[in-house]
Amino acid sequence: MYYHDETTADALEAWSDSRREADLGQSVLEARANRLYAHEQAGFCTHQSAVGYRPTPFYDAQKGLKPGQYRCTDGCGTTFDDELAWVDASQDPYRSPVRIRRAGIPTWKSTSPAASPHMDPEETL
Known part of the structure; x- marks a missing residue:
């Protein structure tokens, strides 16, 4: 995960950023699914x-x-x-x-x- 020219802080920041982006993407998909479900239940x-x-x-x-x-x-x-x-x-x-x-x-x-x-x-x- 780490490269010789990379600090631990840089690697952890990149990991944290990618995880945050994935969480945001998942929340968008979850909100869309909830709207579709509510529409169908109506x-x-x-x-x-x-x-x-x-x-x-x-x-x-x-x-x-x-x-x-x-x-x-x-x-x-x-x-x-x-x-x-x-x-x-x-x-x-x-x-x-x-x-x-x-x-x-x-x-x-x-x-x-x-x-x-x-x-x-x-x-x-």
Whole structure:
């Protein structure tokens, strides 16, 4: 850990600085996870998992998808027009919150321009 031209104080300072940076990074990730958890506990989807189109669907959620589309499998079943739309929604699920649908009710809402921007949030339940 120490080099011949390095003092113990220099080495300990570098170690302390790197540990502090790691702790700060971890606290940022922990705060984000806590916000996502609270959002989910409030009944909203966080879009943290999805399936994409396959010519031969492997999962039920892939049925009906068109090439390039993704469907959220985290609780809401929203269909995204492309990967970028899903990534944007998963990175900021608070911008346009979608209620988690109740189990057994397969209601998949599309994010295509044809979807009504004035849709009642209760319609996704």
